[in-house]
Amino acid sequence: MLHQSTKAPGEAVAAPPPTGTVRLTINGQQRELQIAPWTTLLDALREYLDLTGTKKGCDHGQCGACTVLVNGKRINSCLTLAVMQEDAEITTIEGLGTQENLHPLQQAFIDHDAFQCGYCTPGQICSAQGLINEGKAHTEAEIRELMSGNICRCGAYTNILAAVKEVVDAKTA
Amino acid sequence: MNSFTYSRATAVEDAVREKSTHPDSAYIGGGTNLLDLMKENVERPVHLVGLNKLPLTTIEPTPDGGLRLGALATNADTAWNEEVKSRYPLLSQAILAGASPQLRNMATDGGNLMQRTRCYYFYDTATPCNKREPGSGCSAIGGYNRIHAILGASEQCIATHPSDMCIALAALEATVRVSGPNGDRTIAFEDFHRLPGNTPERDNNLEPGELITGLDLPAKGFEKNFTYLKLRDRTSYAFAVISVAAALELEGDTITDARLALGGVAHKPWRDKEAENLLKGQPATADTFRRAAAKVVEGAHGYEHNTFKIELAKRAIVRALKQAAEGTQQASDVFLNSNP
Amino acid sequence: MSNTTYIGKPTSRVDGPAKVTGAAKYSAEFNVPNMAYGWVVSSPIAKGTITKIYADEVLALPGVVQVFSHENVPSLAWFDRNYKDDVAPGGSPFRPLHDNKVKFSQQPVALVIAETLELARYASSVLRIEYEEEKHETSIEDKRDDGFEPGRGKTGWMPPPPPRGNPDKAWENATHRVEAEYVHGAQHHNPMEMFGTTVEWRGEGKITAYDKTQGVVNVQQYLTKIFGLSKDDARVVNLFMGGGFGSGLRPQYQVFLATLAALELKRSVRVTLTRQQMFSFGHRPHTLQYLKLGTNPDGTLAALQHHALHETSQFEDYTENVVNWSGMLYQCENVKLGYQLAKLDVFTPLDMRAPGAATGSFALEVAMDEMAYAAGLDPLDFRIRNYAEKDQNMDKPFSSKKLRDCYHQGAAKFGWDQRNHEPRSMQDENGMLVGWGMAGGVWDASMQKAAAKATLTADGKLLVTSAAGENGTGTYTIMTQIAAQTLGLPIEAVTFKLGDTDFPEAPVQGGSWTAASVGTAVKNVCEAVGEKLLKFAKKMDGSPLDGASMDDVEFVNGQIRLRKDPNQAVVIRDVLQASGESKIETDSSAMPNYLKQMPYSMHSHNAVFAEVKVDPDLGTVHVTRVVNAVAAGRILNTKTARSQVLGSVVWGISMAMMEETVMDHKFGRYMNHNYAEYHVPVNADIHDIDVIFVEEEDDIVNPLGVKGIGEVGLLGVAAAITNAVYHATGKRVRELPLYLDKLL
Known part of the structure; x- marks a missing residue:
């Protein structure tokens, strides 16, 4: 029993x-x-x-x-x-942002195909906005590390990196 | 998750009183481990005392030249704090090696000390576990114990302490400040966490109702020669297989002071003072490091799946000490030279 | 080339805006009115009998609606065939809450229904259930001598071909020989979205099930057969799926439970599984493989033997093609392939991304690397020496095969010619051991029957529908591209809808066949619309297309125009308006052209090159660079296809480095049943990945010339990494994952 x-x-x-x-x-x-x-x-x-x-x-x-x-x-x-x-x-x-008025991160995620199934995507984007607010990540290695709290089972990491990097760079340019 | 009520305290005394007047209650700070365990039905408090309005978030100098971390300062705010980064980079590194940015934004410094083990059996109420249900048995012994302890374990429990931050705090000889029904007291860090012995259900030496209010770091921060080396099964967002906090003070090539603490090997942050003594006064050479490493694992005992940790611990210690002595950093760490 | 050429372009996902804004609705997100919540209670034991359920104790809680268990489930369909879904293997499918028997750990044994999610969760935690335990068997190691050859497998499974040549003697006489066992444990798909179903009660016995599935039609058939519903009564919808990877090929038990509860309670019900319960059903089976390879003096393969044994459940014989690939990837006259199952007290395994091939290619390609070293040959050179010009399993030519180009283009991109053959011969500036390894693979180019419907309205907008799936593969986008290009419409004028049983039938989303199957159906239905358009166009006053046939015209830039004189054209929107019709609507389906395909073996291929850096003291491994060259026919969308291959590489890194579900045989239970201890890669694990699509034309496989891209990219990745680790360290690891302790 x-x-x-x-x-x-x-x-x-x-x-x-x-x-x-x-x-x-x-x-x-x-x-x-x-x-x-x-x-x-x-x-x-x-x-x-x-x-x-x-x-x-x-x-x-x-x-x-x-x-x-x-x-x-x-x-x-x-x-x-x-x-x-x-x-x-x-x-x-x-x-x-909305579908009619996308946030720059949302646009970058679409442009870089930084998702597949889309289920982790809102979390990735909110996380990326948090990362930008923190202002600690600038290099690719730093972005990779500080985006590591968001799992993407589809494996879109290289594209997520590209999308986040683009927006981070635009902020600091 | 069980049925519980919630109240929010606004002062430490209120929180302590609230806790003592509610049997089977728990403090909730960041909640990152408590709510996780409540969803697993491992923790089942009937009342939660909310702490997030307590004025314990500041990080400020102490009169003796050290630094006081408020218990409710978040792990993130602590790791990125300028004083912590410049004077206690070992602590900053250890915190950033743990969890994820999101969790570090929620988790508090006091709560970090209260993290419970990641032992699979502790987490799964379908299996016996002495820590969760005293007397039911230890499933990890004879089970899948790759992530389990090699030092200081007992026949009742071979779980490990999961924190990274605490390994650095052990090496830095922090002091834990607590308030309780019987007033305030301080606990030396090495006395805070316990070995399992015959009472593995107790992770630490807090008395019932006591609340961590802060952590005091002594003046000495080993900011020149330190390393937090964390080995894990993926590059980030994973608990340590083994971690080493190494801190050295050097005069020329001679080690004048040394601290050495390990994570992932025992029920508590494993500090080895005898090994530290083998380092002091010695030249900072590989031989010296190897002797200290050998000392640390002298009494180590492996189980079915974790015997490798004995050899790995030795190598990790040697590497960490070497990096600390050279003033180079953990190779995988990306934050050291990037302070914008 | 025209403005409406979309096929082959890097079109951004048409469902992208919905996904990045959170507007895309997944199955557990349809918040219908008056919905109750179900929480599944899972068995703590692996085998035994439920002796008592104290349901009354929780039913007394205000807000708890019902506790379903075998004690009160109404009588449902009796025969096994009613429970067999489209992709069920041989045997008796598991029936949730059917009787008091427990057949595997975490079996659903009760469903608690309550007014809120939290209350259902709480009530499930206090529900007392008593069991009598029986001795269970969960270790494949204990079943080494109890393997059996499956009789009938699931659709798509082929028993290994009979031996050819004299494999035993050839191996005995070979110049160089290797033999070894290769092992990997169970793996769970763990898509990000946990399985969940919202069943909307539409009144009078009618339901709409918003279900996490890779096949709405499959689920609809399952529900109608079990619950005695008509197709009108049971609509099944899946607009977005938060990852599948095979886990949603078969109907999962939450759709059964939610439907059961909704029909019994006559109200809407949602049941979502927990992450722990995501380890309670199908998985990639724990597999033991044994390979023997031998070479002739010239470095050609003299003999190849490959045997696999993997687990299945006590009630079904799950099969996948593990060893067959080894008989076709390389030229070899003496081949023996063996495949066996062993029954354990676990849930039935389930197809997981490139089932069989991902694991079979791991063993074969590591063995090939060992063979190359034993024969003193470069691993790439060794493979090219043994290149298979035809499929020796079937004794047929390939419909197309550009694997050689994959080897050459991949090697060039990677810089393979800079490799020092000696193990442990390369280091980086930080003293890390550097290893370069390679491997490759082969996967089926399949097509299934599929149907689609198209509606062109007078405003020039085209709606195409099919009950296909979108689990991140890009179905919405590529179907929109195909439809837009076929009718020459701007992509903005085209909407493709999927994932609804009200739409024409489509196969389950698996086997990398959606692009071929649904894509062809979409092409066909749009061509059918085009034919009608042309008919109307020719009737227009002074039509420049008068007398033209379909072959004479092309549909581009919103026009129908003569191929030989593009200035002779009519605007599509004008055609419909002139016709007086409000719309053109037509159905069409697509089938493989079996007659045309019969003489050929149809496959996609890839070659993978990987670089690892290994800490010589600590055994930590970083996969720093991967080049994956894929030949998979025509690529419909270079952006989404690249993402599929990038994802496959991440999966391969995961499989090689960290992924494993650990069973404690004392409890017959998977123990690392969460996302913290079941490791999949995070962003920091992933470095440079290059994807190469090798050009490959194939008009045999299907009219689009596509072979599918969802699975082939995973092949060989784990092997290439394992081979690179050998090259870096001189240490040969044959059991995945490559945890650091294996390299100390």
């Missing part, structure tokens, strides 16, 4: 946590949610706010697909609770 439940026999099942109001500022807009503390920022975006541009690739901070910018800094939205991000300025891929 073997089981994997976190509940011991005879132990009562704890009730789900109560929900409360959580206020988030996303892409410049105030959004109000009725959620319990256990909702991650990633799930808040995808499941409650229909902002599905931010992707879930592992839910454990091991792939970078969920990268968003919080106060201009890139983070993994799967490893923070929505309730922890009240008062913060959150920027998702939807806040960077």
